[in-house]
Amino acid sequence: MPEGKIIKALSGFYYVESSEGIVTCRGRGNFRNKKITPLVGDHAIYHIEKSGEGYLLEIKDRKNELVRPPIANVDQAILVFSAVEPDFSPVLLDRFLVLIEFNEIKPIIVITKIDLLSEEALKKINAYADYYRQIGYEVLLTSSKTEEGVELVQPMLAKKISVFAGQSGVGKSTLLNALKPNLDLKTGIISSHLGRGKHTTRHVELIEIGEGLVADTPGFSSLDFIDIEVEDLSYCFIEMRERSNACKFRGCTHLAEPKCAIKESIENGEISSDRYEHYKSFIQEIRDRKPRY
Known part of the structure; x- marks a missing residue:
């Protein structure tokens, strides 16, 4: 089966670039059953029927989305x-x-x-x-x-x-x-x-x-931390990620724990206090998030 990269998605159609050129495809019903939504950037296997209509058959594993x-x-x-x-x-x-x-x-x-x-x-x-x-x-x-x-x-x-x-x-x-x-x-x-x-x-x-x-991509003015948990957040601040191992306690949230390397770095000016305030507000936002069921 031929395969290619989805370079455009619009109104239920997927435009796949391959050695055959750009092929217009629809998604098969089994994608809905498997709760898979094809995305631009996906590597996909597709099939072209005698009628000339193309259909996506499989989405290859993603490195991120x-x-x-x-x-x-x-x-x-x-x-x-x-x-x-x-x-x-x-x-x-x-x-x-x-x-x-x-x-x-x-x-x-x-x-x-x-x-x-x-x-x-x-x-x-x-x-x-x-x-x-x-x-x-x-x-x-x-x-x-x-x-x-x-x-x-x-x-x-x-x-x-x-x-x-x-x-x-x-x-x-x-x-x-x-x-x-x-x-x-x-x-x-x-x-x-x-x-x-x-x-x-x-x-x-x-x-x-x-x-x-x-x-x-469509512009937007805010982001929700849907999949990010409190323990993930410091990893997402590059200057905290580099210093977290120096904290006294494993799993330090860098808020109230003693001998926190992050708070020490803020006090000596190595980490921006503004960035730390953003970090604290993001922590609170994640904690206030409604639990998922």
């Missing part, structure tokens, strides 16, 4: 955040990073619209960027309007499946248009009342850019 956006087998996540319009949100960035780290996907932070910043505001954004670089993340400052920093993004996409994700209106589609002008993706207008952009991307699709595949 995301729920929002719905995509599988991702190599890296390009987290796009604007410096302004809407304003840069460290707490929202940390929510994205938690989800990406939990799924063991490499994150790359891209901050857009730096051309709109005053000199003082740019210093503040650079300070944020420097901290995230210090703890181990790649951070790029870009402007799709002036094309500053855009040339640094494309080499990072080569030979990988990358998901572009971020808050609505931050410039994901604008950045992709700058990387590949003939895409002509629709871009949104920011509401002056809400500070949010309209959702301009309606489905997930893998797009070839250079030597890589990228997914432009």
